[in-house]
Amino acid sequence: MDRFEVTIAxxxxxxxxxxxxxxxxxxxxxxxxxxxxxxxxxxQHISSRHSEVIHAGIYYRPGSLKAHCCVRxxxxxxxxxxxxxxxxxxxxxxxxxxxxxVEELEKLAANATANGVTDLQWWDEQKLLREEPALxxxxxxxxxxxxxxxxxAYMERLxxxxxxxxxxxxxxxxxxxxxxxxQGLEVVSEANGLAQGSSKFxxxxxxxxxxxxxxAQDMASRCPxxxxxxxxxxxxxxxxxxxxxxxNPFKHLIYPTPEPNLRGLGIHSTQDLAGQLRxxxxxxxxxxxxxxxxxxxxxxxxxxxxxYFPAIEESRLQPAYAGIRPKLSGxxxxxxxxxIAGPTQHGQPGMYHLFGIESPGLTSSLALAxxxxxxx
Ligand SMILES: Cc1cc2nc3c(=O)[nH]c(=O)nc-3n(C[C@H](O)[C@H](O)[C@H](O)COP(=O)(O)OP(=O)(O)OC[C@H]3O[C@@H](n4cnc5c(N)ncnc54)[C@H](O)[C@@H]3O)c2cc1C
Numbered sequence: 393m394d395r396f397e398v399t400i401a402x403x404x405x406x407x408x409x410x411x412x413x414x415x416x417x418x419x420x421x422x423x424x425x426x427x428x429x430x431x432x433x434x435x436q437h438i439s440s441r442h443s444e445v446i447h448a449g450i451y452y453r454p455g456s457l458k459a460h461c462c463v464r465x466x467x468x469x470x471x472x473x474x475x476x477x478x479x480x481x482x483x484x485x486x487x488x489x490x491x492x493x494v495e496e497l498e499k500l501a502a503n504a505t506a507n508g509v510t511d512l513q514w515w516d517e518q519k520l521l522r523e524e525p526a527l528x529x530x531x532x533x534x535x536x537x538x539x540x541x542x543x544x545a546y547m548e549r550l551x552x553x554x555x556x557x558x559x560x561x562x563x564x565x566x567x568x569x570x571x572x573x574x575q576g577l578e579v580v581s582e583a584n585g586l587a588q589g590s591s592k593f594x595x596x597x598x599x600x601x602x603x604x605x606x607x608a609q610d611m612a613s614r615c616p617x618x619x620x621x622x623x624x625x626x627x628x629x630x631x632x633x634x635x636x637x638x639x640n641p642f643k644h645l646i647y648p649t650p651e652p653n654l655r656g657l658g659i660h661s662t663q664d665l666a667g668q669l670r671x672x673x674x675x676x677x678x679x680x681x682x683x684x685x686x687x688x689x690x691x692x693x694x695x696x697x698x699x700y701f702p703a704i705e706e707s708r709l710q711p712a713y714a715g716i717r718p719k720l721s722g723x724x725x726x727x728x729x730x731x732i733a734g735p736t737q738h739g740q741p742g743m744y745h746l747f748g749i750e751s752p753g754l755t756s757s758l759a760l761a762x763x764x765x766x767x768x
Contacts, residue, residue, distance in 0.1 A: 396426045396560075399579055399597040401567045401611055403429035404439035405543065405757045406749055407603035408550040413761035415557040423558035426597070427551075428581060430566040435547045438605045439754070441683065441715030443633075443662045443673070446470070446480065446539040447752040450487070451650055451657070454506035457730040461756035461763065463508050466537065468758035469546075476549045478542055479665055485538035485645040486515065488529035490699055496649045497533050504535075511536055526641035528702050538645060542665060543754060565593075569614045570600050570743070577742050599768055602745040606681060606718045612733075612745050622738035624731060624747050627722040631656060631673020632685045634693055635712040636704075640669040646700060651675060654727040656717075657751070659696045670712055671697055677723055678716065685711035720748035730760065734767050744768065 397420045400407045407427060415422040431437075446466055452458035473480045489496045501512055513534040520529050555561055564584045571578050575596040583591040604611040612623045640663055648658035656675030663669050671693055694706035720728035731747040738745075744764055753760070 394595045395424075395575070396595060396597045397421065397424040398426070398599045398601065399567075399577075400425070400427045400601045400603060402603035402605060402607075403427055403434040403551070403561070403563070404437055404603065404605050405435060405547055405550075405754055406439075406605070406746060406760060407601075408434060408547050408554070409757035409761035410601055410603055410764055411554040411559055412550045413758070413765045415554040415559050417765055419765075421558070422554070423560065425554075425559045426562060427554065427559060428562045428565050428567055430564070430584060432564050432584075434551055434563075435544065438715060438718065439543065439547060441713055442543070442751070442754060443660075444540050444543045444664065444754070445485075445645065445662060446541055447755045448485070448504070448535045448537045449507045449509045449752075450500055450504040450512070450535060451654055452507065452752070453727070453729070454503065457732070457763070458752065458756070459507045461730065461759040462752040464762075465752070465756035465759035468762075469541070469755060470539070472758060473541060473546070476553075478545050478549060480539050480541035481665060482537065482539040483644050483663070484534055484536045485647055486520075486524065486527070486529070486532040486534055487647045487649065488527070488532045488700055489649045490529060494531045497531060500649070501533055509535070509537070524642060524644065524646075526701060526703060527646060528700055534644070540645070540662065540665060567611065567614070568592075569616070571615065572617045572740065597742075599742045599744070601764060602743070603749075605749065606716060608718065608745060608747050608749075612747075615740070615743060617740050618738055618743065618745075622733055623745075624720050624728075625722070627719040628678050628681060629655065629717040629719045629750075630676050630678045630714055631717065632689060632714045633670050633672035633712040634685075634690060634709040636669040636671060637708045637710060638705075640667050641701075641703070642669070648700065653721065653725065659693060661697070661701070671709065672712075673715060675717070681716055683714045683716070685714050687711045717750040718748055719750055730756070732760070732763060732767065
């Protein structure tokens with residue numbers, strides 16, 4: 393086939409959710425939808441290097457795309473997990489503030505209410521001692537709707553549903569350029585691992601959706617009709633995770649108050665579906681996309697964690713993995729929103745670019761996909 397109605401670049405959780413939304417919409421022939429991924433498997437980048445947390449929608453600026461998509465996406469994601477048997481748990485999350493006092497938590501609670509998150513509860517020291525004896529905190533906000541999910545099963549199911557409807561999936565293939573032509577958009581792709589030149593494949597597409605995560609800006613710069621002023625700067629921001637061997641003393645996910653400008657959510661304690669405890673991520677702006685974890689950070693992590701988990705043993709912290717956030721705000725700048733840049737923003741018919749899809753992108757995936765579908 394050399395003509396598609398829709399081409400989606402990137403099979404991370406966002407491209408996969410968009411593929412699911414478009415193939416189930418009834419507006420396009422699923423077999424005329426193409427999902428292209430440069431790796432040999434789905435979800436190998438940001439989408440497999442995160443906390444797997446279904447966020448409630450507490451932190452984000454009221455009225456922002458992040459706030460809307462997190463709250464709506466959370467509801468859609470729990471419904472999807474129930475419908476398609478994706479494993480999840482709702483342990484709930486406690487946000488604690490030992491250093492900054494109760495005022496920080498009050499601000500978060502007010503922000504959450506403005507975002508439509510109305511189920512938060514206040515826990516005092518007695519309640520915390522009873523429910524979480526290993527935790528040191530004077531006050532906490534409980535978010536009962538915060539959960540964790542099997543994000544790989546979620547992505548696999550999104551792909552399977554779209555392929556069952558007839559969508560074409562091209563792994564090991566990289567989109568190298570997209571430009572306007574009389575036939576719509578002219579797309580050039582290249583198969584990985586084959587000799588240069590012989591592997592190039594040209595086709596046309598009515599719509600092109602860039603869901604390339606950390607490479608979204610690079611992909612956009614390969615669209616010569618798009619003026620550079622419509623491509624926001626990328627500020628990659630790395631976070632390392634450490635796993636904790638031994639018993640997990642916590643029933644809930646434990647989060648300190650977030651870092652300034654929402655750079656990160658603080659070195660928090662999460663757990664996987666088997667209950668294995670892990671800590672992280674921290675946040676550090678980086679120049680290169682290197683996923684190595686610096687083992688020497690264990691001491692610093694232990695100090696940060698000790699403020700709310702006094703019994704932590706540093707020797708049980710093991711370097712686990714790292715993720716890199718595709719931020720649109722640099723050091724010292726206030727938090728940026730998700731950005732969906734379509735023809736209204738940049739004037740190029742048929743092109744949609746998703747920029748800055750950092751946390752809570754996993755939670756927001758189905759709502760972001762709905763937004764893209766409604767804007768084409
Ligand atoms: C440390 C960290 C913790 C996080 N924790 C959470 C959390 O707990 N909860 C939550 O809701 N969100 C969380 N997030 C955010 C969430 O992980 C991301 O928003 C989401 O995974 C982004 O998915 P994506 O599809 O945009 O990007 P990716 O998963 O990176 O997918 C982009 C894909 O595009 C492909 N690609 C790139 N260029 C091309 C090309 N030219 N042609 C073809 N394919 C291409 C790449 O190979 C990649 O597979 C976290 C993020 C980080 C970094």
